[in-house]
Amino acid sequence: MVLLWLLAIPLLGCMVLALFGARRWGAEANVAFSAATLAAAVVLTEHVIADGPMLVAHEQFFVDPFNVFLIALTALVGFTTSVFSRPYMRVEEHHGRVNRRRLRLYHSMYQLFVFTMLLALSTNNLGLLWVAMEAATLSTVLLVSLYRTAASIEAAWKYFILCGVGIAQALFGTILLYFAAEKVLGAEGSTALLWTHLNAVKGQLEPTVLGLAFVFLLVGYGTKVGLAPLHNWLPDAHAEGPTPISAVLSGLLLNVALYAVVRCKVLVDGATHSLLAGRLMMGFGLLSAVLAAFFLWRQRDIKRLFGYSSIEHMGIITFAFGMGGPIANFAALLHMTVHSLTKSAIFFAVGHAAQKAGTQIMDDIRGLIVVSPTIGWGLMIGTLAILGMPPFGVFTSEFLVLTTAMREHAWATPILLLALGIAFAAIFTRVQAMVFGDTRLQRLPHSPALLPVFAHLLLVLVLGVYIPPALAQWYRLAAALIG
Amino acid sequence: MPPPNWSSQLIHLGAALLLLSSFAMLSQRRILSLVNLFALQGAVLSVSTAIVAYTSGASHLYASAALSLLLKVFLLPWILHRLIVRLNVRWDTETQLNIPATMLVGILVVVFAFALAQPIAQLSSAVTRSTIGIALAVVLLSFLMMITRRKAISQVIGFLAMENGLFFGATSATYGMPMVVELGVALDVLVGTLILGVFFFQIREQFDSLDLQHLERLKED
Numbered sequence: 283m284v285l286l287w288l289l290a291i292p293l294l295g296c297m298v299l300a301l302f303g304a305r306r307w308g309a310e311a312n313v314a315f316s317a318a319t320l321a322a323a324v325v326l327t328e329h330v331i332a333d334g335p336m337l338v339a340h341e342q343f344f345v346d347p348f349n350v351f352l353i354a355l356t357a358l359v360g361f362t363t364s365v366f367s368r369p370y371m372r373v374e375e376h377h378g379r380v381n382r383r384r385l386r387l388y389h390s391m392y393q394l395f396v397f398t399m400l401l402a403l404s405t406n407n408l409g410l411l412w413v414a415m416e417a418a419t420l421s422t423v424l425l426v427s428l429y430r431t432a433a434s435i436e437a438a439w440k441y442f443i444l445c446g447v448g449i450a451q452a453l454f455g456t457i458l459l460y461f462a463a464e465k466v467l468g469a470e471g472s473t474a475l476l477w478t479h480l481n482a483v484k485g486q487l488e489p490t491v492l493g494l495a496f497v498f499l500l501v502g503y504g505t506k507v508g509l510a511p512l513h514n515w516l517p518d519a520h521a522e523g524p525t526p527i528s529a530v531l532s533g534l535l536l537n538v539a540l541y542a543v544v545r546c547k548v549l550v551d552g553a554t555h556s557l558l559a560g561r562l563m564m565g566f567g568l569l570s571a572v573l574a575a576f577f578l579w580r581q582r583d584i585k586r587l588f589g590y591s592s593i594e595h596m597g598i599i600t601f602a603f604g605m606g607g608p609i610a611n612f613a614a615l616l617h618m619t620v621h622s623l624t625k626s627a628i629f630f631a632v633g634h635a636a637q638k639a640g641t642q643i644m645d646d647i648r649g650l651i652v653v654s655p656t657i658g659w660g661l662m663i664g665t666l667a668i669l670g671m672p673p674f675g676v677f678t679s680e681f682l683v684l685t686t687a688m689r690e691h692a693w694a695t696p697i698l699l700l701a702l703g704i705a706f707a708a709i710f711t712r713v714q715a716m717v718f719g720d721t722r723l724q725r726l727p728h729s730p731a732l733l734p735v736f737a738h739l740l741l742v743l744v745l746g747v748y749i750p751p752a753l754a755q756w757y758r759l760a761a762a763l764i765g
Numbered sequence: 766m767p768p769p770n771w772s773s774q775l776i777h778l779g780a781a782l783l784l785l786s787s788f789a790m791l792s793q794r795r796i797l798s799l800v801n802l803f804a805l806q807g808a809v810l811s812v813s814t815a816i817v818a819y820t821s822g823a824s825h826l827y828a829s830a831a832l833s834l835l836l837k838v839f840l841l842p843w844i845l846h847r848l849i850v851r852l853n854v855r856w857d858t859e860t861q862l863n864i865p866a867t868m869l870v871g872i873l874v875v876v877f878a879f880a881l882a883q884p885i886a887q888l889s890s891a892v893t894r895s896t897i898g899i900a901l902a903v904v905l906l907s908f909l910m911m912i913t914r915r916k917a918i919s920q921v922i923g924f925l926a927m928e929n930g931l932f933f934g935a936t937s938a939t940y941g942m943p944m945v946v947e948l949g950v951a952l953d954v955l956v957g958t959l960i961l962g963v964f965f966f967q968i969r970e971q972f973d974s975l976d977l978q979h980l981e982r983l984k985e986d
Contacts, residue, residue: 417956435971442957
């Protein structure tokens, strides 16, 4: 029941805002709907902690330890981003970059995007998962081109075409999966796409078909994760869209796409009894991490810089899931959580900084600490956190990934360290120059919302020092489930 | 009930026509003709789905045949036609297109698709076992078409043709996905086309043409 509320609230929000989003209170309504979604997610989480996994609506929806924490995370980041977006979009309106009609589109699609993310996470049907992932692209594509500049239209077109082609491959993978499953489960009653049923019979599924299916699924959903060499859309979409959208793309969409890959990997591993799926993920993960690290050096636009940083981190997480085993999976889940919190916090700070400076070009942003100590420190602390400085949570998860890699795949460790080192040098020098130094910047007409930035960073700090036993237990259960 | 021989022949005929229409699209320069070819491909798809439905007795396939008839033969081509008229690109052609080279690559793609589908086709118990290779070939040919085109509308038609190939794969290998999934996919395709329609206007407003070579500024130098 709670689960249905969780899905109904953002969908209702989408419709209401599509009708009334142009009013003055559109942004407030957006925050209110996001808060209600978060409340539903919290209640759902409590239910699952108390009663264990649940399966509702003719088994079409389910919640287990793996997806429940992602649902909570998605609702949380969805809420904080809406809080950040309220003053941010006001300033954009003030600067004349958007008008009321586009804000209506923006708010309505924001809610729809949150809905598709939650649908993708909670559905038990792999076909519906595909539909939700595609709908997520569709709902954000017009947001990327919201400013109607030449660059933003180009970015949105690239995003649409690349992700559309990618996701078509994932549909072919899903068809192959269904083809194998239908032999075991039968086409009647249409249980052959339900993950829980597939998981029960995964040992009997035809290995050759599943191996081929996984290649298509990995390429397909991997495009949306931003894995190299299909990552081209990601920096463009992050840089040209409104900053709140960059924050949710990095913080939510990439996670959910990776979630889809991992769900499929569980089935494929059970069927093929080989390392194929894991090895593929390790390869793509390492390639993405290294490639992104090198591209980080060449960036001039601050949002592109952090877009590439997202590719790097998704690469590390994919690598960790590819290694498998309880510790690597635990690390990957933790990294998903802390990356999503830190990266969205950074985008909040970056958004305000770019608004203050009136540009996203890093060479023109200087002395943030003088103009606004909170933005300056927010960006600095966020950067230190994402670069894996202790005591933040990213350090913990990267440390776990590295030590596991050293023990099990020693050859990969230098490559990982190289990527992390290059990324550190590239990002730190840039951010340091932006935060400290002389400036002549003006004040903003609306005071920025910096509470979300520090709330996220505080959570990441806490996760680095102390993981609550309930959460650790959760991660362990999910890690065991992934295998 | 063993499938009657003639219907399996008919499905193979449909598959062959589908592949042929893919090649026709690959070699067509005029945008208006591309839309018509797309509608034709949709019709072939719909008929062959109906034949599979008749042969296998899977009644929900009649619904998906009707769905694809409605969507791919009438609605989507109608939307595309309207767009072409309103954008006034009726007589646009693809000028930078090396047809013989594209066709040669296309043939290689088909061979590759058949090689890839070989192990799966042997496992298939469906009437239409050998058609999965054709489905994959149609998907890859549409992909090739998207890569070689410079105009926004032809890229989109390639995108939609890819979905046709996937749909054909789903019916020929598995007698169709569950209905809820099929409806979801159809909805996504429809909404996607509408969004692209909005896009065309944005692109033209910004660049004064639908040529995608204007959209090559965002890259790493």
